[in-house]
Amino acid sequence: MRQFTAVVNPTAGGATSAAALLEVARLLRAAGAGLETEYSRSLDHAREIARRAGERDRVVLAVGGDGTAGGIGGALSGTGAPLGLVPAGRGNDFARALGLPTAPAALAEVLLRGEPRPVDTIEVTSALHDRTVVLGSVYAGVDALANRHANHARLLRGTASYYSGALRAVAGWRATRYRVTVDGAEHTFSGYTTVAANSGYYGFNRRIAPSARVDDGLLDVVMIHQAPRRLFFALMNELGSGAHVRRPQVRVLRGREVRIEADRAVPYGADGEVEAVVPVTARVLPGALRVLC
Incomplete structure (x- = not known):
């Protein structure tokens, strides 16, 4: 036993x-x-x-x-x-x-x-934060700022804290120029966030990366480009179903190692806890953890 x-x-x-x-x-x-x-x-x-x-x-x-x-x-x-x-x-x-x-x-x-099931984990490294390993995702942008607001909310809990945090973050967000390198290939864009996802879900049941699998040895890299705020809020509502990935403002790549850089000190988070700023590198560790499921 x-x-x-x-x-x-x-x-x-x-x-x-x-x-x-x-x-x-x-x-x-x-x-x-x-x-x-x-x-x-x-x-x-x-x-x-x-x-x-x-x-x-x-x-x-x-x-x-x-x-x-x-x-x-x-x-x-x-x-x-x-x-x-x-x-x-x-x-x-x-x-x-x-x-x-x-x-x-x-x-x-x-x-x-x-039975213990092998699942992937994510090694997270940055110049300003000690190396750590997490399970779900690394995200750099407006979502990390929203999560920071939610974590520090005193009067709100659960879904309400996430929505309130998101509204505060989006209201004050300004366009950010990203440079995202996936397995050595560089991609640049202006936008709201970049997410390196092992799990398909983040931010209270939001399907940020609908095709992500926790045991495929890859990270799904979701990049949300610049869009009018009204369209961005519509896109946020589509996170519940994963339909946002069909928007032209959303690009999804896959890879084993992702480096996220930006033209300013954009915050990043990892599984809702790590609070630091880019640049940050996320690398998948295939089958590194055994989970009962």
Whole structure:
């Protein structure tokens, strides 16, 4: 029977993390599995706990949102230690990309009996930020600014914080000249953002890269070019279905390594947590992580 260490982000979704784990934990223990719970003080602390648990041959459960999943998954990338997800954040986009169930009984069954599946991770490097590894995507532009606003929102939570953050970011955005290098080929354009996506989802169930797969050894590179604000808001609404990729203002490429540069200090993010500025390089690490799903 599997032995689990749950790493809980106590700030993800308020009391949601503890509540999400409570019922799943009861089902795991009832089935005879061992479970210990650790509460993280920070993302770095969560990574440390995860590494130690993996070294003891335990299945590490990331309890929280995409930032928690990305941080813990990144820490386990390349180690062979299996990861389980208990989605309890605002977006839970990587869990959605894996098709994980949300009902506690179904999720517990996956954790108890699911086979570890190799998935890709993303190595992120920049001159101003330490190397890190994440799971979902790296994005540089108006979306990173919107995510920063959402992370620092005090009065709004969930979907409302994302929409409010997006409105603030777009209202003050000015055209940015990007230079994006994909596997050595350079592409330049003026626009809103560049996303290097491993998962098809980001930003609370938005299908930024509908064709992205977490196990194909490639990143989908989505570049959104300059457009009138009214058209851009229409394009944002199409992120729910993925129809935006059919717009002439959107270009999608695929590659293993992506470098994003710009003519000013454009912010970038990774799985909702890393906050820095370009230039940044994202490189896929094929099959580097084993996830129960």
